[in-house]
Amino acid sequence: MNRLPGWDKHSYGYHGDDGHSFCSSGTGQPYGPTFTTGDVIGCCVNLINNTCFYTKNGHSLGIAFTDLPTNLYPTVGLQTPGEIVDANFGQQPFVFDIEDYMREWRAKIQGTIKRFPIGDRLGEWQAMLQNMVSSYLVHHGYCATATAFARVTETTIQEEQTSIKNRQRIQKLVLAGRVGEAIEATQQLYPGLLEHNPNLLFLLMCRQFVEMVNGTDSEVRCFSARSPKSQDSYPASPSLSPRHCSSNSHIHSTGKCSSRQGADSPSCSNGVTSTRSKQSHSKYPALTSSSSSSSSSSPSSANYSESNSTDSTKSQQHSSTSNQETSDSEMEMEAEHYPNGVLENSSTRIMNGTYKQEEILQTDESSMGQSPLQGCQIKRPVLLGGWASVCSGLGGSRWGEGLGEQLCREYGKNTTHKKMLQDAFSLLAYSDPWNCPVGQQLDPIQREPVCAALNSAIL
């Protein structure tokens, strides 16, 4: 903080004493005139071509820097005690006509679009447009529309129908916040994809964690009816569709309804539930171990089930296999939030368990009298769901970090991952995650980039 802008790395400056520009270096380049008391100096960073120019009293001094990084912050360096600087971020009109400058760029870009060369494809507008529409429909998995479109325009679709449908289903899972299921499905349908894409996997898992806090990953169907947060989630969850069910049950052929839930819903995706409860014992340790060294074959669904499972035997089993630290914290968590655990366990993957849920929620409401958000009737269920997830969340933190570490080892330090992880875990620090500084992660809109990334990877 005691060095002038431009002298240090990733810092750029224009100095008034000599009129030189400093581009991350202690030695400046002759740039413009000197400036002093009373002068108005402006700085414009052009994010289109990553250049910067300064102005003096409204006169542009010309480009000072090119190839600038994107995340720059305005800085003013003062050397003399008692100096005063007025900063104007646009609250008053600028001396330099920045509007006019932007007009030029708008016109420039519009011109580029208008003049975009068509070349040989001239005259094939029809085909080009059809192709554009068709590929859009296919990309986003609008299977029926794409087929109808292909039929009418007498074109063909490259991708197979089932593949489109599969993608569509996975996308819907992600968009509904049910990332765990999406990961599972992806692994079933596109084996090896996530293994070869650890970054994508990491992204998905982080999202999954966020969804757990949100309460959507585990309880989406239970809460969607009442929770304002979950209401935002995409309707018509694909898992409700019979096709999905069948495919799901096909995938989880080993799955059987757990004793508690099975009777309730024969048509629902109990398979998932059963899979979870069944496999979790074997899978979870595998994942935790992945944090230590070996890479798990399929960590995704395991995490999911593990995090939701509060069955003491399970966790005990788990803790026995995992390293001491993990088990410790896990135990703590579970002890603390045991009531939630009950709720969660019972609500997990129950299609028809709504009434049950209600019941539990009510009991929970009373039992959790001290909850800071008690006053908020509407939010409570959501919070509970979130709370429940938090419980399992810590468990998740282990695998998340573990995977992060693994990725670090494999690809070197990745600041993006670190940031992602940090943001996700920050949710745990707040009593009301939706109204916290990192709360925007919980917004269902945030599922879209994840969904797009997964879809692109599959394609």
Next chain:
Amino acid sequence: MACVLETPLRMSVLSEVTASSRHYVDRLYDPDPQKVLQGVMLLYLLQQETSSTELRTECAVVLGSLAMGTENNVKSLLDCHIIPALLQGLLSPELKFIEACLRCLRTIFTSPVTPEELLYADATVIPHLMALLSRSRYTQEYICQIFSHCCKLRHWHSCGFKSSPQPLLCANGPDHQTILFNHGAVQNIAHLLSSTSYKVRMQALKCFSVLAFENPQVSMTLVNVLVDGELLPQIFVKMLQRDKPIEMQLTSAKCLTYMCRAGAIRTDDNCIILKTLPTLVRMCNKERLLEERVEGAETLAYLIETDVELQRIASITDHLIAMLSDYFKYPSSVSAITDIKRLDHDLKHAHELRQAAFKLYASLGANDEDIRKKIIETENMMDRIVNGLSESSIKVRLSAVRCLHSLSRSVQQLRTSFQDHAVWKPLMKVLQNAPDEVLVVASSTLCNLLLEFSPSKEPILESGAIELLCSLTQSENLALRVNGIWALMNMAFQAEQKIKADILRGLSTEQLFQLLSDSDVNVLMKTLGLLRNLLSTRPHIDQIMSTHGKQIMQAVTLILEGEHNIEVKEQTLCILANIADGTTAKELIMTNDDILQKIKYYMSHSNAKLQLAAMFCISNLIWNEEEGSQERQDKLRDIGIVDILHKLSQSSDPNLCDKAKTALQQYLA
């Protein structure tokens, strides 16, 4: 041909063919007289009142197509008196026919071979055209275009490629701007600026740029014109917006520039410093077309020419000085090999670019020493100027000299870069047999290079500058006379005896007298200055006065008796004071009672400067230590000088008072 003319249908086919095929048009206009007849036939048909309007319209269209051909086509059409015929056609009630005639007229008047005067030959034409402005968007477009091309006499750089510098005033009658203005051009055209047609807006804008150029009357009117509730300058500023077409930005910047230079807009107005100037700088950018860069630089040079603040702003805007250095990089080395079309284009514009850059450098460096320094520090600047001085293109030579002249105002540069690059050599070369316009600037530059502290002074003298400068003083061109005598004056300052003698010999006494009776006060002042410089140091004074004493005394008397301003008289009295400083030359004054009376008169003049100058004469005459001082003192006392000295010693002016007291002391000693 006869068969072609049979039906209007065929005619329209022909017009399409001609418009699309330049080749065919050129062949139509063959030196073969047989073929020229075709045009005559068309004209005949056009003028026949009995022909159907359709046929006449087609005739006008075909003639317009013919005019699109080479300059020879236009010349032949002019020889057939096409213009009166077409102007006659404008009286028709048929709009279609009028439009066709106007389109053809537009094509003919935009050709460089057509004399603009033809539009003004018939006084009824302009009012009629003004009336037609309301008929349709086509009449508006064509008429504006005709006006802006027929108002060019006073335009020195409106169109960088066609016109060369022109004399500032037309020879006879009111100039075209005034004629158009008097017929209400401003009011009639102003509302076209809000037309929905881009072409109409653009042509109207061009028209205003032409009308306002160096015309205070038009410019002052323009600033107050309202269009749709907005003042015209505001409309021009809107047209400067960066997303408007470049042509529009450039032309409206020209309008504002011309209005500013004509005194209608202040140079510190925001629309000039924050809008017009930056727009023009942007026109100099590499991204612009070569033509636009030339026009931008020329217009900017004109805008900032006389205002140091604008020069300072321009010099820091968008690295303009460095940007101009790109103007010298054409044709670029790559284009030669890769793209022959590009090379051709580059070559065509290379001269224009260079001269424009020199012009702008000249304006930038006109007043501010720091800017001059920045310009000279630009890569290869001096080499470029030196090369520019010997270029074949007169335009480039002229602006290179201008640039050199501007930079030569710097004492430091005269002593350093100018000396390092021996710029005097190519400059002396430029001065040989150059046209007047080059000579004017080149001799001005020479004046600066001949200043006493300039190291170039010696070599310039040796290369025969005296002769050259003496011949300049005989020029018809006033500016050349001033520069010639000015340079000689500088040359004579503290010069050795030989140079002074050379100057006197080269100039001849007759020429000296000629110059002393010159109608221009500047020439007179510089000639007196030359005399004063010649008459310095005692031996030189005596020497010169012994040979030219009689004539010089005559001249001095003449001027002191004549109707001249204070400065001239002061300068003359100073010459007398110098003469009085000589040893033998003193006698020329002492024996001339007439002169002594004049000195006495000026000692009591109401102007202190003249009093002081006269006092110098007296002091020099009565100075004690010199031979014969006693006699001179006595004589001067006899004519009443001492009384005046006493009076002056009581003067409130400290200079005068001091001087008088010192003089009185000479008497006491």
